[in-house]
Amino acid sequence: MAGAYCQFCGHRCFVYRVLADGRGCHLATCLRGMAHDRKVCGQDHTTARNPHAEADQ
Structure with missing residues (x-):
């Protein structure tokens, strides 16, 4: 399977979020x-x- 794997847990544990400074990035859930x-x-x-939760509202 292609894609980035977490260096801490070895899984694809990332979710997309927007930081307080406005940058979008993938953050780990482990x-x-x-x-x-x-x-x-x-x-x-x-x-x-x-940002995905906001789109559902």
């Missing part, structure tokens, strides 16, 4: 990946904006 995202981006997938 615990170690989330910790890395918080360190690097200041947010993880639970705190960044989910």
